[in-house]
Amino acid sequence: MAKRVTLKNIADTLNISMMTVSRALNNQPNVDEETKERVIKTARQLGYFPNQIAKSLVIAKTQTIGVVVPEITHSFFPDAIKGIEEVVYKAGYNIILTHSAEDTKREISAIETLASRRVDGILASVAESDTEYQIYKQIIDMGLHVVFFDRCVYNIGASCVSVNDEESAFKITEHLIKHKYKKIAHLRGPLSISIARERLEGFKRALQKYKIKYNESWIVESGFHEDGGYKAMNKLFELPRKNWPRAVVAVNDPAAFGAMKAVKEKGLNIPQDIAIVGFSDDIRAELMWSPLTTVKQNAYEVGKLAAQKLIAHIHNKKEKVENIVVKTELVIRNSCGCKYKLGIRNWELGIKN
Structure with missing residues (x-):
């Protein structure tokens, strides 16, 4: 096994002091540029690697x-x-x-x-x-x-x-409300996590501002992953059909993807039967069978x-x-009921409530 190259090896090769080699390798003053270049070149040729443990003890x-x-x-x-x-x-x-x-x-x-x-x-x-x-x-x-x-x-x-999770959740919920949705559910994250608490608060604030009744049975914990969103959406489907929400605000995009899978398995369409929006603008959001409206982080x-x-x-x-x-921004796509074309931000309403 080859021995580790040391500062002494470099110093002996160049016939200079170890102190000069150390200063050159650490870009310290009192070493001229020509010497620095010679030291660095020789260190590379000899295969020198600095002893980071020893260096960390010094600095x-x-x-x-x-x-x-x-x-x-x-x-x-x-x-x-x-x-x-x-x-x-x-x-x-x-x-x-x-x-x-x-x-x-x-x-x-x-x-x-x-x-x-x-x-x-x-x-x-x-x-x-x-x-x-x-x-x-x-x-x-x-x-x-x-x-x-x-x-x-x-x-x-x-x-x-x-990001401003509370304000962003407010805005995307408000987007649904302004387009005539009133029966809106929320798939929330665990309340021990800041973003889950703040997004729930933004959702609730939007309902309060527009005097829409807060329905506790439409607030279901999903976590932050697809399987949780899938289970949470199916829990909403356990309600009598007349009590199903008309729109869903998911805590993030993966939870929204899981909810979309549950909707599809139920034989329903997005957004014609249920609108769904997410949060984060995951790379897959635009590629879903009903491209997902979301908050871009x-x-x-x-x-x-x-x-x-x-x-x-x-x-x-x-x-x-x-x-x-x-800062965040809303990204409007089909899943909320707004028709759009790829690459074009302009949209037009296409909602049945």
Whole structure:
């Protein structure tokens, strides 16, 4: 087995001091550009790799950032990770990506692993089963920087980057109401999660503003995945047919996809029999058999801003803890009863209530 190349090997090859080699490789002052180039070229030729563990002990940083996501099938999180990665790479950091699979125990294990590896900070989006945030309080109290994105935990000393979930849910519900829908159901997420609570509040506020009766039997928990949306929609179908809702606001697009499957299996049409809208503008939304009206989230921007905020916290202990909101927009397609053409934002009503 070949021996690891050291600073001494490079220094001996060039007949210069180890201190000069170290300064050149770390782009420190007091080394001329010609020497830096010679050192870097020789290091590559010899196959030198820096000892990151030793370096982290010297500078008290590992130049790594931990990322915890609840799932990776929904297109929101891959897009958010792209935004994160762009920022941290330019700032000279690497990421360690972990996946909780919507499970609290796996989330805690991931946080403990990242903390034990001495990451410089953590970007986290909490699992839907998470109701206890003690682990986050502990690591924040230890001095580890945390920024939440999308699914937030408030009032524990951490910044958060998300969209305006309450206002966005209000607007998409209002869109249905303005087009004469009155019997509207909501497939909600678990109320332990911030986005589920806020989207439910936006839905309820829209009903209240337009004096539409709030029907408790039309509020069904679906979670954030297709199977949950499918089961929740079928639960609504257990009601007497005369009490079926005429429109459904799903907590996110995957839940809406599951609901659409249940509607199709029932032999019904979207939107002629039941209108459905979602939230997030998943990559599949436009490709559904009835293209899905939804709220477009800029996941890339959410990830990017979250990474920027975390790095700011790492570099400046006095960086302000704040909640940053990214704007959304309604994307109107067929599933709400609005006819549209691909690539064209203009739409016209086609609703039977």
